[in-house]
Amino acid sequence: xxxxxxxxxxxxxxxxxxxxxxxxxxxxxxxxxxxxxxxxxxxxxxxxxxxxxxxxxxxxxxxxxxxxxxxxxxxxxxxxxxxxxxxxxxxxxxxxxxxxxxxxxxxxxxxxxxxxxxxxxxxxxxxxxxxxxxxxxxxxxxxxxxxxxxxxxxxxxxxxxxxxxxxxxxxxxxxxxxxx
Amino acid sequence: xxxxxxxxxxxxxxxxxxxxxxxxxxxxxxxxxxxxxxxxxxxxxxxxxxxxxxxxxxxxxxxxxxxxxxxxxxxxxxxxxxxxxxxxxxxxxxxxxxxxxxxxx
Amino acid sequence: xxxxxxxxxxxxxxxxxxxxxxxxxxxxxxxxxxxxxxxxxxxxxxxxxxxxxxxxxxxxxxxxxxxxxxxxxxxxxxxxxxxxxxxxxxxxxxxxxxxxxxxxxxxxxxxxxxxx
Numbered sequence: 001x002x003x004x005x006x007x008x009x010x011x012x013x014x015x016x017x018x019x020x021x022x023x024x025x026x027x028x029x030x031x032x033x034x035x036x037x038x039x040x041x042x043x044x045x046x047x048x049x050x051x052x053x054x055x056x057x058x059x060x061x062x063x064x065x066x067x068x069x070x071x072x073x074x075x076x077x078x079x080x081x082x083x084x085x086x087x088x089x090x091x092x093x094x095x096x097x098x099x100x101x102x103x104x105x106x107x108x109x110x111x112x113x114x115x116x117x118x119x120x121x122x123x124x125x126x127x128x129x130x131x132x133x134x135x136x137x138x139x140x141x142x143x144x145x146x147x148x149x150x151x152x153x154x155x156x157x158x159x160x161x162x163x164x165x166x167x168x169x170x171x172x173x174x175x176x177x178x179x180x
Numbered sequence: 181x182x183x184x185x186x187x188x189x190x191x192x193x194x195x196x197x198x199x200x201x202x203x204x205x206x207x208x209x210x211x212x213x214x215x216x217x218x219x220x221x222x223x224x225x226x227x228x229x230x231x232x233x234x235x236x237x238x239x240x241x242x243x244x245x246x247x248x249x250x251x252x253x254x255x256x257x258x259x260x261x262x263x264x265x266x267x268x269x270x271x272x273x274x275x276x277x278x279x280x281x282x283x284x285x
Numbered sequence: 286x287x288x289x290x291x292x293x294x295x296x297x298x299x300x301x302x303x304x305x306x307x308x309x310x311x312x313x314x315x316x317x318x319x320x321x322x323x324x325x326x327x328x329x330x331x332x333x334x335x336x337x338x339x340x341x342x343x344x345x346x347x348x349x350x351x352x353x354x355x356x357x358x359x360x361x362x363x364x365x366x367x368x369x370x371x372x373x374x375x376x377x378x379x380x381x382x383x384x385x386x387x388x389x390x391x392x393x394x395x396x397x398x399x400x401x
Contacts, residue, residue: 034216052234065223094206113188118235
């Protein structure tokens, strides 16, 4: 085996971060620690996108996942958990069965993909500059993405309305019941 | 650049990430940690989209756009899911799924 | 060439931080008393634990932040190509904008923005 290049060293470093912290996320006994480990996994994923030259995708991962969704998750933990709460240990049988299911699934997937014969492309590397992304995002011709772009705004509107209706309902009703 | 990393390397990492998410989803009994496991799985799938796009079909960046919209939809999904979790907490004073089985029957 | 530069960059970063920590550890006089290990907040003793139940208002603000975060992310590539595409891009972003601002208007109407 030849020596590892610098690129590979960076890649293996972030792979180790992702794998270790994914496992810690699902095994940690304290919920706030699990959320912090999830944040590390998401940052590692962003590093993967940067390694693959998709800089905009990496920035989006950091702003939306690490900066938005994890903040939301941490707020919801603080809203719903008690002081120093820890999970009660799960039964051994259940744990072993779940671990077996995941290990068999992972083993099968790894077996398939290590034996698969991917044909490496001869095409030039993608030019994922923000200019290209913006052109494709706003184009309504072939390979344009303007329809999902507009539909996403509707989805976000639905998310705002739904979340406000669900999360806000009761205090409003109890405070002044004849306001509606 | 980065010719010394192969598609398989990336896919191995995303597979391990996906199945740790599966393990968490099966073992956790707390709604928020189950949501976090789902986020792990979504992330692994996103890595797959981007890696296949980069290594196999780099022409039109379709995979990257798919991953982009998946991230945005994950944001909407997480906000609604957490609103539902907060609603459940108000109603049942607990977010353990063993306590929230009223709707089962 | 580039990777050599990068390696130098990382080594310099690590050495600088390590030198700072090491120097502080070697030079600083070390003492301990009970007051020092307490959490410090504007000089007033803290009340209760840091694990308290949060108001649901925090969640609503975080939700609105997340949605408009998404909008900002989409505005960024739009802003880069707006000049080359022209009126079409403007109309497209206008539709996008109006639909999302409807959500903000709804939140305003339902008084989700009012702190209580």
